[in-house]
Amino acid sequence: TQLLEQSPQFLSIQEGENLTVYCNSSSVFSSLQWYRQEPGEGPVLLVTVVTGGEVKKLKRLTFQFGDARKDSSLHITAAQPGDTGLYLCAGENQGGKLIFGQGTELSVKP
Amino acid sequence: EAGVAQSPRYKIIEKRQSVAFWCNPISGHATLYWYQQILGQGPKLLIQFQNNGVVDDSQLPKDRFSAERLKGVDSTLKIQPAKLEDSAVYLCASSLDGAGGYEQYFGPGTRLTVT
Numbered sequence: 088t089q090l091l092e093q094s095p096q097f098l099s100i101q102e103g104e105n106l107t108v109y110c111n112s113s114s115v116f117s118s119l120q121w122y123r124q125e126p127g128e129g130p131v132l133l134v135t136v137v138t139g140g141e142v143k144k145l146k147r148l149t150f151q152f153g154d155a156r157k158d159s160s161l162h163i164t165a166a167q168p169g170d171t172g173l174y175l176c177a178g179e180n181q182g183g184k185l186i187f188g189q190g191t192e193l194s195v196k197p
Numbered sequence: 198e199a200g201v202a203q204s205p206r207y208k209i210i211e212k213r214q215s216v217a218f219w220c221n222p223i224s225g226h227a228t229l230y231w232y233q234q235i236l237g238q239g240p241k242l243l244i245q246f247q248n249n250g251v252v253d254d255s256q257l258p259k260d261r262f263s264a265e266r267l268k269g270v271d272s273t274l275k276i277q278p279a280k281l282e283d284s285a286v287y288l289c290a291s292s293l294d295g296a297g298g299y300e301q302y303f304g305p306g307t308r309l310t311v312t
Contacts, residue, residue, distance in 0.1 A: 117297060129303025135300075182253075185240075189237065
């Protein structure tokens with residue numbers, strides 16, 4: 088069974104701080120996706136990383152895929168209250184199926 | 198372009214009752230997914246359709262859950278009878294194709310509470 092472990096599960100920080108969320112597995116994935124989900128809404132795709140070692144940046148968010156394509160990280164620089172939400176990582180297996188981590192609930196206080 | 202539509206948005210039922218959820222995917226999307234998201238967890242795939250055929254229903258509790266996509270467009274997910282542990286958000290998603298590499302677009306979900 089393929090599993091993705093996300094850490095931390097909860098994170099409460101002040102505006103302007105930096106943070107990193109980790110997503111780890113013992114399985115290799117074809118790609119790794121990061122989603123953000125707000126209350127009462129479905130997950131929205133932020134980024135997809137495909138190549139081992141790949142780094143992608145989306146404004147203040149930096150995403151990295153591990154060299155072995157088993158783990159990933161999301162780093163947010165100078166967090167803002169608008170970054171508050173549930174961050175989910177999801178690995179895509181060979182069959183195209185998404186395996187989701189349990190999520191990281193981020194709260195950024197002004 | 199309209200997104201994935203789901204209804205109802207909220208539903209409260211008693212255990213042993215039945216409930217049905219409806220999903221209308223993005224126009225032209227061949228693949229439709231139903232996920233269950235229990236509070237504090239990530240979404241778990243229940244069933245995947247490619248047009249009107251089932252691709253993967255390995256995690257669907259078939260003794261109580263059923264789903265159909267008769268005309269290859271909209272879909273319904275039914276639970277009968279419901280149990281307390283079925284309380285969750287049920288998310289519908291669609292993609293152009295299910296072969297992999299295609300973005301899945303999620304609807305807002307239906308929040309089910311079983312009392």
